[in-house]
Every structure is written in C-alpha cells, then in structure tokens.
Amino acid sequence: MPRDLAAAAAVGAMAAAIGLALLTWRRRLRPTRLALRLKDGRSIGGCATGGVARFLGVPFAAPPVGADRWRPPKPLPPAAADEVQSAQSWAPLWRAPQPDLGWNKRGTAFGVRVADSEAGCLQLNVWTPEALIGGGEALRPVLFYIHGGAGKLMSAHDDDYSGHQLAARHGLVYVAAQYRLGALGFMAHPALSAEDDEGGERGSGNYAVLDLVAALRWVQAHGASFGGDPANVTIWGLSTGAQLVATLLVSPLAEELFHRAMIQSCVDLTNVRELRGRHEVWQHKTAEEWGRALAAALGCASDDAAEELRRCRSLPASAIVDKSWDTAATDCYEPAVDRRAGLGAAKPLTSVEALSSGRFHRVPVLLGVTADDGLGKAELEWTMFDDVATVDEYRRLLERKLGAARLAEALRLYPAESDNDVEVALGRLSDDLWYAVGSWAMADLLVDAPAAAPVYVYRVTQTGHTEHGSDTPLWNGSRWGDDGRPAGPAPDAAMAFLANFALSGDPNGAGLPRWEAHTQEAPLYMQLGEAVGMRGRDEAEAARYALLGAWIREELRDGGPERERLSESAAARRN
Template identity: 30%
Template sequence: MTSLSEVTTSEGIVRGHREGKVLRWLSIPYAAPPVGDLRLRAPQPARPWTGVRDATTYGNAAIQHASGSRIGARTSQPQSEDCLTVNVTAPAEPSSAPRPVMVFIHGGGYVFGTSAVSLYHGNGLASNGDVVVVSFNYRLNVFGYVDFTQFGTADSPIESNLGLRDQVAALEWVQRNIAAFGGDPANVTIFGESAGAAAVTTLLATPAAKGLFHRAIAQSSPADWGLDADTAADLGRSCVEALGADADNAAEALRSADPHVLRRAAGRVFRENLANNPGVLTMMPVIDGDYLPQHPLDAYADGNAHNVPLIMGTNRHEGSLFAKYLDDLPTNPERVKKMFAQSNSVPLDRIARHYHGYPSERTAIKLGGDFIFWRPTITACEAYSQHAPTYNYRYDYAPPMLNRMGLGATHASELIAVFGFGETKAGRALTVIGGRRDLHSVTERVQAHWLSFARYGAPLTSWPEYKTTTRKTLVFDTTTRVVADIDRDRRLAWALYPRPYAPAADPAAEAAG
C-alpha cells in the first residue's frame, strides 16, 4: 500500500508516493526536452503544466547504447532525448527544520548510465541520515559531450558543454524547488562517482555553478578530464564526417539525424581514438574559455575554484572492473605499453618499477586503474587543499563475494556502502557467502562521514584534512585507519607523467621562451 504526496514546484504540482520510510518523486522535468531545434542547445526552462503531474515512475534515460540504461539485472529504462528530469527522495516523517540536501550525479564515462539504477535510489541514505536525496539525468555522449559549436550560426547557434550545462540547470532547479520537499537550499552537497565524480570536480571550476552547492564529494574522479578547444573541435569534425556530412551541411545533419544514428557515428570516433590512445577518452567537457574557462586542475591550483569543502578519494582495485567486464582502459601490459609510447615523455620503467610483478596482468590492472583515477585524484587534492578543506580517502573493503569474483574493492564498490545497498534485498546477495557484519560496519562508518560532511561541512573528527605537509588519507576497511602519504613512491613517480588532456606544446612558443 502506498500513500501519495503532492508538492507544488515552480513549474506545477507533482504527485509522488511512499516507499517504506521515505517519500519519492520521480522524473520531474528540470528543463525543456532538448529535442528538435533544441538539440545541441543549452537547456531551456521547463514548461509549466496544469493539474497534477504523476511522479511515481521513472521516465526516460538519455540516449545511449541499449545496454547502458539498465536499471536492474534484466530491465532497461526507455531512452529518449527528452530525459532532463530529477528525482527526489525525502524522509516520510516531517521535520521542524529544513534538511540537508545531497545531490547525486551518476557515472558511466559520460557515455552511458541513468539515475534510475536501483543502487542509486537513496532510500536508506535519506531515512538513516535525515537528508533529502536528489538525482537526475543529463545528456550523454554525442548529445552532451561533443563540441559542435563551430557548426553553429547566429540564426542557429550550437552551445558547448551541454552535459555540464544540464547539471547546472538541475542544481538551479534544486535551488528553486527543494524547500518544497523539506530540503535546505542553503545546504546542498553534490556527490558523484566516476564520470559523476568528474562532473563534481568540473562543477567546482564552472562559474555558472557558483553558489548552487556548498560541499562536494568526488568518488573515483578522473579529475583531469577536460579537452582543450582545438582537440574538441577536431573531434567534432570527425563526428560530422562519420555521420556522412561536411561543414556545409553539418548543422542540418546534426539536428535532423536519428538520435541513435548520430550516437553510433560518434561512437565510432570514440572507439577509434581509444584504441589508438589507451586511457584517453574523447567525450568530456571542453575548456572553451567561456562556460568552462579553465581546466579544473588549473583552477584548483590558481585558487579559482569555488573552494567549498571537498571529500575526494578512490578505491584500492579501481582497474579490476574494467579488466573483467568493460575492457576499454589500459589494464593489460599491451595497452599500458602503448599508453606510455603515446605520452612520449616518461619511460614506462620509471613508473612500472613501483608496481611489483609488472608486467603481470594483475599488476597492469593496478597500474591502469591508478593512472585513470588515483593519479589525478592526488593531483587534485594537492592543488585544492591549498585553498579549501580537503579530505582524501581510499576504500579498501570488499565482501568475500567480490573477492571470489576477482574484483576486490573495485571501481564503484564504495557505492554499496554510501547508499547502504548491502542492507537491501538485492544487496544481500553480496554477502551470501559471508561478510554481512563487516559490510554493515563499513557502511555505517562511510555513511556517518558522508552525512556529517553534508550536515556540517566536515566528516567526523577521526578523519584529518589532507594537507601537502602530512598527506593523510583515511582508509576504509574492516578497520578504519589513517595513513600518511599513502603509496609515496608511486605518487612521486606519477608526478612525472604529463597530464593526458593538456594541449600540445606550441614549438614556436617554446622556442620564444
């Protein structure tokens, strides 16, 4: 039996439903559908409606490969360009004061994913922590992360960074509306995982996002994701060519193409680039000098980020998930060797010597995972901590089931603790061969820190700030401990490796210098 709850938003009334201890409202529009002439345009205001809008079921996922919008083991969410919606989960019990708000940004490499995945529901986090949890969908792959601005005209403009602009629009919706759901618009924490964490670290450097959130949590962020404008323009031209168009008819072809035809054309460019440059993805925000004026890592170093308190960390075995299931990152010796050959700077042995057993497959997986996630996370923490409170973690815990599968504390596994997924009916399968008590304990500790941070702007006092003088990291495992300068030799070795997405040096400028 469910009870209904009606809330008046700035665009109209929405009706949600009760699930146990929480109330949920699903797929509320935060912007107009980016279809027709609005394809490749910045998000426009959502259209008001009359009457009561049903918000009891999920709507559409963003356009992506069919396998990407799975919300469970056997079911997929429908896909459409009409996907710009938010979900709200709040405790059913009324509160005398506004509740902290936690806005989750889903991952998926900016090419797949959906906020409807059961792992992200937020029911346990909302009820256990007395917070309001928000999630949302945003444009992915070619629709959100390829720069076609060169093909726009004064009469028919095309904007850059559409997925990033969608995220800002969702946060603007939160500011306008979350008080109606019992949330505090003056206490908003954004948190995300993988590409969602990259979104977090990018929003920290996005001027339009200033004031829309007050704390940030980045879980396994490839924090150096950000293309220079020239590289992004080249990729945009390659996608137009893959679509069978040219500069003269590009705008019309891009706007009129079937969405999946357009997605597949850009996907061919994406995969070819990844094959030639292992570890270097191409669908990501562009440093356009306007909406995103500086690379996030440069903004951190210069003190130009929003400088709100930040939690940022990685998992111990980031690469194992990709090696076993996704097979698209430098997680084998062949791809690692090719990656270093492309960098044309640091010899592989300068870094590989710090990975005992290299070039074994297992060690290559560790090296590749560190390259994508841990290396840029430490760089970001070093820069950001000079200007704002910063807390670094490493998540080492894995239930016996994940160890038996050869995954360990793999990419995204910390989400099990963050959302309390192990306490759900589906999540209990993770502990069918043991480890339930340990997972419960780790979940309690992770959530206590995340919720303290969301409520007060700092985790519990047992977690010290990350400073370059001490480099203290909190390690989550069956016991939690603080480690100073974790993996120091690897950190120093990776510091020699050039940022993968930095623009190529101008030989003339170098000569003049």
C-alpha cells in the same frame, strides 16, 4: 471460565494483537500517494513508504530535441494547473538514449519501467523524510548525486542509486539527476560554437555540464519544497559523475549552486579535451574537428558547417547512439575546455590549471578510491590512439610522456619485462593516474590554494566492495534489506561520515573514528574496511605518487607539452 477456554481466549487475544500489529506494519510499508505543488505552479506526484517520500522522474528542463538538440537546456514550459508530472507505476522513467551493452538494459528501477527518451531524459529523482513535506520542519542538507557510466551509459534510474536509507537514517534530502550522454551530451562543432556566440551560456562540447547546472538551479528554486536547504547542497558523483563534480568545482557557472563536494573514484586532472586546442591524445584534433568527423560518419558532411549541423539535428537519436563506439565519437564522453574570450563557458580552464591558479570554488571536498579501483588500460587516454603492444613501444611512450629524466623510475614502478607484461603495466599506470595517485594530486592542489577549504581523503578496503563503483552501497545503503547489511563497521561509518559531511562539511561525529583533514606534510587517509581508521601511504604508494604527482603538477599545469592552442581566427579558418 474453564482453564482450557481461558487459554484459548488468551491465544485468540494474542493472535488479534499480532494481526493488528501486522496490519499496522503493512499499512506503514504500503506506499501512500502524494502530490506536491512547486513554486512554479507545477504539481508532481510521488509516494511515501516507511517515513520516506520519493518523487521519481521529475522533469527539470524542457525536452532537448529538434532545434534544441545540442543547445543549453531551457526552462520547462508552463504546466496546466491540474497537471501532475511524475513517474507512477503505470508510466515509464525516461533515461538518456544509450547503446545497449546488455548489463545496462532498460528493465525497471524502483519498481517502475525504464525506457530511453531523448525528449524526456532531463529528469531527477528525490527522496526526503516524509515529515519534511509541507513545511513545519527545519530544512535539511541536500545530497545531489551524479551517476557514472563512461559518459555514454547509465542513468539515475537505478536501484543502486536509491536515497531511501540516507533519508530514513540521517534525514537527508537526496536528489539524483540525469544529463545527456555521449554525442548528445558532449558533441562539439564549429556551427554549435557559432550558435554560442549568439549569447548566453556556451554549450558546444559541454551540454551535459549545462544540464547539471540546470538541475542544480532547479534544486535552488524547489529544494525547500522537499524540505531541502538550498544553502547546503553537496554534489556527489561516481566515476564519470566524479569527473563532472570536478568540472563543477572549476566551472564559473556553478558558483553558489553547491557548498560541498564528494568525488568518488575518479578525478579529471589528465583530461585534455579542448574545444579549440589540439593534443596528441585526440590525434591532434580539436573537439570541433572531431565533431565534424562525427558529422561525416553520420552521413551529414557538408562544406557549409551550418548545413552540416542542420542535417545532424534532423537524424533520429538512435542514429547518433549507434555511432557511440565509432572512432569519430571517441571524444564525446568528457567536458571540453572552452577558452574563448568572454563569459558563459562551462569550463574555461583545465582542472589542473584552475586548481593551480586558485580559480575554483572553495568548498570542503571529500574524495577517495577503492582498493582495486580502475578499469585498466582501456581507459588510459595516453594510449587511446596508440598501438602500444611491445616493451620498446612502451618505453618510448613513457619517455615521450614523462620525459627522459623520469623514465628509469617509471620502468621501476611500472615494470614490463616482456611484451606480455605491457597491457598490465599500462593498466596499473592508468589506474594510478585516474584514481589513486590522481586523487592524492587533486587533494594536494586543493589544499595548496589560498583560503583553502578542508579536504578529506578515503580508501575503501571493505571485502566485496573494493572494485570500481562497488562501494556505493556503503555510502547510501541502497542494497540493505536485499543482500543484507555488509558485516563490519565500514557500512555504518561510511554513511555516517557522508551524512556529517553533508551537514557541516566535516565528516566527524559522535561514535566515529577521528577523520583528519588532508595535509601535504602528513598525507593520511581514512580506511573504510574491516577496520576503520586513519592510515598513511606505504613506501610503494609514496614512490608512485612522487613520480606521477610531480608530472601532473608540473607538466599539466599549462595544458601539457604536446598541446597546440589555436587562435580564434585560426580555428575559424580551419573549420
């Protein structure tokens, strides 16, 4: 054969080989449709790409609408034998109704349209290694993710909350669950409390918490169908989601539903909302009293509490969402402490009370913050209803809250020389209470309990990932392949630490710096940045912790000095 013909043949063969390889690669990336039948006979549809199967928009509870609005979630009704329920390319993913702030627009997620629906919002998404579908493989750890959003915003249907990389790189089964938001998820009302008295789990003020308990029970029932181990579930939340993880840690209803916990950027130690307890933060109103105020703002006021609730239930969800930022709905974003006698309360004690008395679930905990965490004065509950704008008002606030004996040290650590400094000082105080100092205080309370499980503390210093919530892609790799993998060791280390923690309750593993468990005697944290390794608190951090950590442990243990508890009879008379 002439040399030029031989060369042409070789080139043709190479092109054919490359073409075949590209075709194989494209086929591997092309989604393959899947159908999976669950134990309850329900079939769900999904797809597989790159060795990872995903199932989007899977319902885990019945629609919480009509008479079931503001009731504990109910099981799904029986499905038809040939019914396939899941979000496909032609169907929307449903999220909880919420106010539109622009940045939280509906849009699409994972290539699927997202829309608001009160009826369809109790959904979850699952990512799992494709090889686990159908059985035949050992069950893998489950990561159960709870999104944030100030208790009134966001959903699990967000590209940043993808579990693809965790499933592909570490073989984890990843579940991201939704819950009712704002007044639909957290409203309390005396008529709702009366319905609770009919028996069963108590929802007044805590429907969102019960939604998550229902989703965790769904994982217990169906996780193995996806290759997930129901005996090895890690709950993980960001911001409000982290506060909800903290609530589940102290909730009797969540017993044996999870086995490890990750608290990412926000603890709930200063949460003081109570069903029938008053506190200065909430203008000395109980959550039930705030519920009546919200009913009045909705135009549903009645001397008869039951009639008032009936009117609220008759409203469209949009009317309730429109009041999300109304003063009367201000308290509807966090769980309520329900001290009524008997069983069934989602949160019978504040977190500080529960942790101090040992009444919480003994599971390994991983928690931490970013270097620039927090949202500033806007979320400081101490001043939610106070107009603190001058130095004198600021000083009086600190003295009233921290006590005269702590005032001088508080002013030294959070100085405000002029009125222009007050907002910044309050922002720093807020960020410490909810994030940095709060996380240290929670770690100390957890390890101080009898039979304590290990606790691991971290701080993210990775460039570009130090703002509140911006570290999520380090843990789950959700933006890898779009914006590219961040430089440095932190991205691989963070995801590997999390995967190891989900597997065994210990983040340590081969090829990783040693992560020491937290102790009060040697408070260290894992730094995740351009350098990865253990670090200790500096002098300024130690001083801030000495001040606020002591206040949290000493003053909040019994609900705080400004709190008024109501007896059940007194609450009934007032309502």
